Amino acid sequence: NIMERQREGLDPFYRVVALTDTTVDPAVWGQNFPLQYDLYRRTVDMTRTRYGGSEALPRRPTGEDPRDTVSVSRLDEDPRLREFWAGYAFVEDFREERGHAYMLSDQVFTRRQVVAQQPGTCLNCHASTYVAYLRAGNGDLMEGFARVNQMPYQEAVRLVDHPVACIDCHDPETMRLRVTRPAFMEGIRALKAGQGVEDYDVNRDATRQEMRTYVCGQCHVEYYFAGTEKRLTYPWDRGLTADSILAYYEANGHNDWTHQVSGGGVLKAQHPEFEMFNQGIHARSGVACADCHMPYIRQGAMKVSDHWVRSPLLNVSNACQTCHPWDEAELTARVHTIQDRTYQLRNLAIDASLALARAINAAAQADAGNPRLEAARRHHRRAQFLADFVEAENSMGFHADQEAARVLGLSLNEARLGHLALFGDLVQATASALPAPPQAVTPPPRNGTR
Amino acid sequence: NIMERQREGLDPFYRVVALTDTTVDPAVWGQNFPLQYDLYRRTVDMTRTRYGGSEALPRRPTGEDPRDTVSVSRLDEDPRLREFWAGYAFVEDFREERGHAYMLSDQVFTRRQVVAQQPGTCLNCHASTYVAYLRAGNGDLMEGFARVNQMPYQEAVRLVDHPVACIDCHDPETMRLRVTRPAFMEGIRALKAGQGVEDYDVNRDATRQEMRTYVCGQCHVEYYFAGTEKRLTYPWDRGLTADSILAYYEANGHNDWTHQVSGGGVLKAQHPEFEMFNQGIHARSGVACADCHMPYIRQGAMKVSDHWVRSPLLNVSNACQTCHPWDEAELTARVHTIQDRTYQLRNLAIDASLALARAINAAAQADAGNPRLEAARRHHRRAQFLADFVEAENSMGFHADQEAARVLGLSLNEARLGHLALFGDLVQATASALPAPPQAVTPPPRNGTR
């Protein structure tokens, strides 16, 4: 009787094979959990939405890149991005991201690998690395992580075989969610410490509902490689907002590259979904990534989590309608309203950042010793990072609508200040301070899991 | 007592007096509807919230101004506003608005009356003018409206005795809501025409739920006085967003005054609650002003609309918890999060607008014939209006959080462009076009009221 099984804590899946902490292959897990496995494999499917999803562009496989489809080039879609990232590997190849099934091959074959030597660190988020880390560390996860980070990418990639797999999110015995990525364990620990919570251990202290977000936060985050050990680091000591992260980088002086137009050191923001989402009303209401991106779906007599992780706009009825009693067209229109507003400001902010870079470039050409250049570059670095933070975040503002607009407003303001620093006799030539963020990360309320 | 309550439930109102379409005095209506009347009278109470409500500052009544309390001066709170509105009557006196009970005396005794001659038009939103219009027009409302507009204020004010009263919102026979203000009838008609709805008659075509917003939209709106007839006009032909309204004013060339610092013609935005609210998720979900500002409250055994119109933050449980299952502290925190973000950008936008005005001033002093001045002033006019639109809107962004941030982002961008137009050899000296608004007014969905 099913009620009894439930009360005994048993689940309704029949264990065909034994899973251990070294079973990487998802096909093996799939023998026990065929419903989830079948859904998981569907992440190869590609469909475009207004700002997300992805579209399959056929290509002719070559010896050095055997992929027969790629997704659209964001650089061709918006050629301004070539100037926006001038001097960085991203101008070589940057595409709309697609389903999890592609993560490993897309990383291996991006032209960003050709123009730059990448470290093993990259793998953390593009492969099933849990067992690889364990092995490289002789059973010690943190040790293995440190070792793989320091390998050249080409060597490290030989340690892995699969894109993110069951074992990266699940405990093989209980199937409970768990965090397997050291960088997230350290990042969230630093974040909590900044909020006054000592000694936070995510796998011990998080609620089940939080884990439904944290497993995604292992990868969908802003990061950098710290020091010569290339240690993967999430810059969260001061909080998760774009301006807190910028303040972190201002304090430690990190630069990703030197901007070819402005001539100043700048930062690249990368997929800060977790950070941005945490500023939004859904996070505040205790909603988790999995609620929208892996909603329950009825399969036969059972509801299971939809392991076909994708844009919720491809699945509005399951992803949104249980919580919001509006029809699909209306819910999609609400998302588009938010995204269109964000897109308008994003475009203005990119233009503003470019205009400033060009003005700095001209001023430097005219007089490389111009004392105003330093302040102007400081403002440019900020304007660039703040605009890029929203550009890189993949929901086009939906995850935190007002916050995305605020960050773009800050970016526009920094671009303005950069011009003031550069031109005009009236204004001071030193960079003014970064405005203090209006509030820290929004912690979900106590009764957050309702 | 429970027996009484069950009886009360049967017939809510005892009609004591007969009300006609000329019964202005709310005390008379109050004999029939004592619960609503008692609540209505409470709008004299003053309590401050973080950004709203109001605080009673005692003052010594004088012959020319007999008020014994006023609310706080917004000019003293934020002295930058004196420069922001330099050259306009607002720098004389501008206070935090307070309850409806004060609307007439606050208008009569503001120092803005002393420094400028105001028209009868002002009264439309500060008194019970319905019967006064009917009388002035010999029974023709539109005619009376036109006549009162053209009177000097001091003459017109003798036609009225009360702040907004029952008759301004209610049909005396059926107690149904109705719109009594010609300017709203005309404004909403123009708006609907722009959306393709011909011949819209608000009192015939609006739903009950819409009327719960429209009665407030009679006054809580952006307006100007058109032509020499000083006809009260709501600038909605192109839509309700800040940028649509700005485009309207760019097309008709209207100026409110000449800015003392920039030297250009500029616009004053005034309480665009209705316009901003319509861009927000609550409007989109079919929520009405009255749902939050006049929520149902239990009075004995009855539910009545709380006619003590005030900040919902003074009454979170009735105002919000009917729809949101979070506790009061949490709901207040959510409002503050939104407001703090808006406030940050508002401050930056005001600074930016001021910096531009000063730069234009200096450039004009140096060379009044500078051909760049015109474009710079055009951008300043936009930056000023867009920043003022959010400043003037009284919810500090809550009514439409992302939209408020977007409008401030646009304002910051215009301030930046103004500098570009003014300085630098690299940039063109003509004003670029106003970016197209990302979408028209958000119409509530079909299933809007759930």
Added chain:
Amino acid sequence: MRPPHLGLLLFCVLLGLAVGTGVFTFGYAKGASYLTNDPAACANCHVMEAHFASWVKSSHSAVAVCNDCHTPHDLVGKYLTKASNGFWHSFAFTTGDFPDPIRIKDHNRAVTEEACRYCHADVTAAITAGSHLVGTGETSADEAEGWAVACTRCHRTVGHWVR
């Protein structure tokens, strides 16, 4: 200073009054409706009318009455909850001392959460697996925060079309 026994006396008097009024109201306001399964009986109290109306509009009006969701599905628990709610709600109704709008209390929400699981055990078996106590989470943090995978977090409108 008041001697302590006076306070005790006062307490007893108040308790007596409370029981008295509660019982009176319980009878007069058809408090016995708590003991039947007829949803209309709940709406005997006009403060329950809105909840009744929103239940009528909900997907469950055809399949579940008030008591299916608001009382436990074992006999003892059922009548204990009914008695306790019946008494306290009658008392609150008489004194008028209850929140506006009425908000479900934690223990009563736990009851509804269990009710969902009782009827829908089959379909939710996969997602509730591993929870020893129905409706309770796995970690101590879950206990503090509420329920893991609370049904009404997503299914906000099943019992009542609007809150």
